[in-house]
Amino acid sequence: MFEAYFKSPIGNLQIVANDAYIIQISFVDEYFKMDLIPNLIKDCMKQLDEYFKGERKSFTVPINPDGTEFQGRVWNKLCKIPYGKTISYIELARQLGDENAVRAVGTANGQNPIPIIIPCHRVIGNDGSLTGYAGGLLKKQWLLEHEGAIQQRSLFW
Numbered sequence: 001m002f003e004a005y006f007k008s009p010i011g012n013l014q015i016v017a018n019d020a021y022i023i024q025i026s027f028v029d030e031y032f033k034m035d036l037i038p039n040l041i042k043d044c045m046k047q048l049d050e051y052f053k054g055e056r057k058s059f060t061v062p063i064n065p066d067g068t069e070f071q072g073r074v075w076n077k078l079c080k081i082p083y084g085k086t087i088s089y090i091e092l093a094r095q096l097g098d099e100n101a102v103r104a105v106g107t108a109n110g111q112n113p114i115p116i117i118i119p120c121h122r123v124i125g126n127d128g129s130l131t132g133y134a135g136g137l138l139k140k141q142w143l144l145e146h147e148g149a150i151q152q153r154s155l156f157w
Helices: 039-052 069-078 089-095 099-110 137-147
Strands: 002-008 011-017 022-028
Touching: 002 039, 011 039, 022 039, 069 089, 069 099, 089 099
Parallel strands: none
Antiparallel strands: 002 011, 011 022
16 A cells, blocks of 8 residues: 645645555645655646646546445446536435435445545535535535536535
8 A cells, every 4th residue: 555645725635545546535634745656646646736726627547446336336426427517415316226315325425535536525415505525515615616516605604
């Protein structure tokens, strides 16, 4: 396992990879400068930098999130939500074939181990509200505003 840290506009990210795949990205408080960074993580950092600069709308770095079969189905659907678009939790459940699975979909969304690349931030409440995000609602709001999916707004109105 390899790890490195990336400074982003929404805080520090820890990137974890094995020999072939990015397996986790976490929001962290700390930042450690790493001298030896594997090429896979360097490529991931480059793509994240391009995304945050507005130059990239999708990622090509190989990922392999660890989860259940159901979580994998949810995460695959998340990757199909276009840049600059949002979807509700209930619509995501419908796309998976079971509107009654909305809570399970929300739980799987919240357990996404590779945020940003697997764009769980693009899932919002049925009423358009920003609900739940592992990095916090301010980060979710920033990402959606950055992508043009929502107008700049206050979280408190």
